[in-house]
Amino acid sequence: MKPLEDVRIIAIEQYGAGPFGSVHLADLGAEVIKIEEPRSGGDVGRYVPPYGEGEDSLFFETFNRNKRSLSLDLSTDAGRRVFEDLVKVSDVVYSNLRGDVPKKIGITYDDLKHLNPAIVCCSLTGFGMTGPRSKEPGYDYVLQGLAGWMDLTGEPDGPPTKSGLSLVDYSGGFVAAISLLAGLHAARRDGVGMDCDVSLYDTAIGLLTYPAVWHLNEGFTPERTRHSAHPSLVPFQAFQASDGWFIVGCAKEKFWTRLASVIGHPEWAEPESGFGSFADRRRNKDKLIPLLEEIFRKRTVDEWLEDLYAASIPCGPINNVEQAMNEEHTRARGLRVKTEHPRFGTVEQLASPVRVGSEPPEYRRAPRRNEDFDLVVREIVGYDDATVEELRAGGAFGDAPFGDDAPADTEPEAASR
Structure with missing residues (x-):
């Protein structure tokens, strides 16, 4: 079995952050x-330009492979009935919504524990489900500014400056x-589920790591x-x-000793040079860095990297995306799949x-909207035809195509490395 083959997750998710978290589990x-809301056309990621047509986009493919799709209107009584029946046979309800929304729409543990005492309700929100900003939407760009990242x-x-990636x-x-996964482990051990209140804000603050600790304890002020x-x-x-351009780094004294030799100045590793220790080099960086810059400008990136690699000094080129995709190591690690x-x-x-274990995962394309209607409502939940029609008449599934009207897929599901 695959590592998580016995786990079923109901994902009320859209766009980037939420789907990125669950795609690795899939x-x-x-x-x-x-769960895709039918009145709005499902996950907004389906319509992100520029590489898309209709309800298909390469953005959506990136974050939703190996998943299933069900159009379900949770604002209707019929849609709520389907959702609750799914909760009974699932392990996790996972969402990425505004912090006050999970309680409003009834997807917290207190709302669902009577259906399944072991259900885990994981809510990834912008600012968390408590605090003065809990009702605000959270966007990566805003959070990079708010949490101090852009100032650094x-x-x-x-x-x-914002990071080039979200x-x-x-x-x-x-x-x-x-x-x-931690909540699921505890629920299976104890038979009792819980809420997991996760936020982008908490994540961004937590990733400030040691500069924040230096500031809190020593008054350190980070500078660009x-x-x-x-x-x-x-x-x-x-x-x-x-x-x-290229990167070179001396995270240990031995690397500086090697670098000094590679650039033709082995004496710079000696104490009397003023560059012989971490403390010396930091104190005299305004003198040392211009000297290094003058030396490095005299040869090509490949020429320097050949010598630096040979001396086992941490280094690497500054690639563009095309170069990164074509790196030998990218291919050797099987990081490009189809x-x-x-x-x-x-x-x-x-x-x-x-990566878990030795077996590589299989990759199946992202689902078309409501493509897995029959699998979910008939096989997983177990509704008969009469019940399906009753729920459909009650507006549970909106006007999304399903059953015989669903998009056909004649391509093979499994992917190759």
């Missing part, structure tokens, strides 16, 4: 059933997945550093060669970095 074998990022004389969203997804330099280790930053899609044909995806 890759590990969990049955993740996406960029050149010293430049504007505050790292609060993605880190929040990982934190939610960890919380969900030139060329992405490490705040305390010198040298550890980006340097410009004759044809591009799925088949009825509209896009073969889609290249990124493998989950979560």
